[in-house]
Amino acid sequence: MRNRMRMVRLNNGVKMPVVGFGTYSDDNDGEITQLAVRQALKMGYRHFDTAKIYGSEPALGKALTEAIADGVIQRKDVFVTSKLWSSDHHDPVSALKQTLDELGLDYIDMYLVHWPVKLKPGVNNPVPEESDFDDLDMENTWYWMEQCLAMGLCRCIGVSNFSTSKLQQLLCFATVPPAVNQVEMHPMWRQRKLREFCRRHRIHVSAYSPLGGPGNYWGSTAVVGHPVVKSIALKHDATPAQVALARGMSRGVSVIVKSFNQRRMKENIGAIEVELDEYDMLEIQRMEEWKIMRGEFLTNQTTSPYRTIQDLWDDEI
Ligand SMILES: NC(=O)C1=CN([C@@H]2O[C@H](COP(=O)(O)OP(=O)(O)OC[C@H]3O[C@@H](n4cnc5c(N)ncnc54)[C@H](OP(=O)(O)O)[C@@H]3O)[C@@H](O)[C@H]2O)C=CC1
Numbered sequence: 001m002r003n004r005m006r007m008v009r010l011n012n013g014v015k016m017p018v019v020g021f022g023t024y025s026d027d028n029d030g031e032i033t034q035l036a037v038r039q040a041l042k043m044g045y046r047h048f049d050t051a052k053i054y055g056s057e058p059a060l061g062k063a064l065t066e067a068i069a070d071g072v073i074q075r076k077d078v079f080v081t082s083k084l085w086s087s088d089h090h091d092p093v094s095a096l097k098q099t100l101d102e103l104g105l106d107y108i109d110m111y112l113v114h115w116p117v118k119l120k121p122g123v124n125n126p127v128p129e130e131s132d133f134d135d136l137d138m139e140n141t142w143y144w145m146e147q148c149l150a151m152g153l154c155r156c157i158g159v160s161n162f163s164t165s166k167l168q169q170l171l172c173f174a175t176v177p178p179a180v181n182q183v184e185m186h187p188m189w190r191q192r193k194l195r196e197f198c199r200r201h202r203i204h205v206s207a208y209s210p211l212g213g214p215g216n217y218w219g220s221t222a223v224v225g226h227p228v229v230k231s232i233a234l235k236h237d238a239t240p241a242q243v244a245l246a247r248g249m250s251r252g253v254s255v256i257v258k259s260f261n262q263r264r265m266k267e268n269i270g271a272i273e274v275e276l277d278e279y280d281m282l283e284i285q286r287m288e289e290w291k292i293m294r295g296e297f298l299t300n301q302t303t304s305p306y307r308t309i310q311d312l313w314d315d316e317i
Pocket residue numbers: 021022023024025049050114160161182183207208209210211212213214215216219224239241242256257258259260261264265267268293
């Protein structure tokens with residue numbers, strides 16, 4: 001196994017590994033996912049990210065259960081994140097119990113509200129129809145997220161895809177503040193405003209699509225193919241992906257990166273050892289910004305609480 005995984009301490013004292021292993025893939029092949037997770041464990045990954053909507057909970061669960069049974073890891077040494085899908089806002093406790101069944105675990109480490117969007121019960125389409133939207137009552141959703149925590153079904157609760165103002169509203173009624181906000185972040189979408197707000201309120205920012213999600217149906221090669229990122233990589237004898245990941249981690253952010261290819265999995269975890277200098281940081285700061293995951297599919301003029309992507313992300317897009 002590689003050297004010990006670096007950890008961040010969350011606002012509730014729980015420690016989370018800074019590199020997370022993403023399990024979203026467009027084709028969601030259970031056997032490939034299960035094998036990749038087993039390989040990832042061998043390489044030293046200790047944080048796994050899934051969601052009900054990915055369909056990857058069973059494969060992740062099988063790989064973890066097998067590794068625990070084989071004595072490769074103990075349950076307490078892995079950090080598992082999953083997410084409340086938008087059609088489960090009416091009953092987060094039952095949704096999390098279902099997630100635990102899928103994973104074959106007694107608890108998960110982190111449970112996130114996937115989007116600030118509520119869909120009607122039973123809608124499991126990642127790209128909802130206009131008639132699928134329901135009225136979001138985030139205070140009620142959060143109350144039940146807090147109950148999940150109180151019942152010991154998870155160790156931490158948090159959110160995902162929340163803008164600064166949506167976090168601000170949540171903090172007005174939260175008894176337990178979110179430990180994490182998982183959002184898109186990479187050298188071309190740097191989240192300066194959100195990171196500053198989260199720093200002040202002790203909410204940890206976790207970066208999804210830290211490479212820009214090349215190969216995903218919504219993703220792009222713009223980040224790993226960017227000449228600035230490539231030239232910094234050359235200078236450090238690193239790869240563009242390692243530069244993107246190292247830049248995220250140097251900003252106090254954790255990174256959730258997905259690869260099911262052994263070479264790239266090793267490359268990505270190796271980013272922990274890549275150190276960028278102030279000059280590299282300035283170069284990246286000067287890069288043009290582009291939000292790749294825009295979430296248009298969650299906006300519409302009639303039934304969504306967000307008519308436009310500006311309503312969804314507030315002034316952050
Ligand atoms: N909360 C949310 O709303 C969201 C959460 N997520 C989570 O974050 C995870 C990561 O985000 P994701 O969107 O997958 O994007 P990433 O930025 O991690 O990119 C993943 C893609 O990049 C390829 N790749 C991986 N490593 C390298 C490398 N070193 N060089 C070049 N290409 C590489 C992968 O292909 P290959 O497998 O062939 O290597 C895959 O196609 C997801 O799996 C999911 O768990 C993602 C999106 C939204």
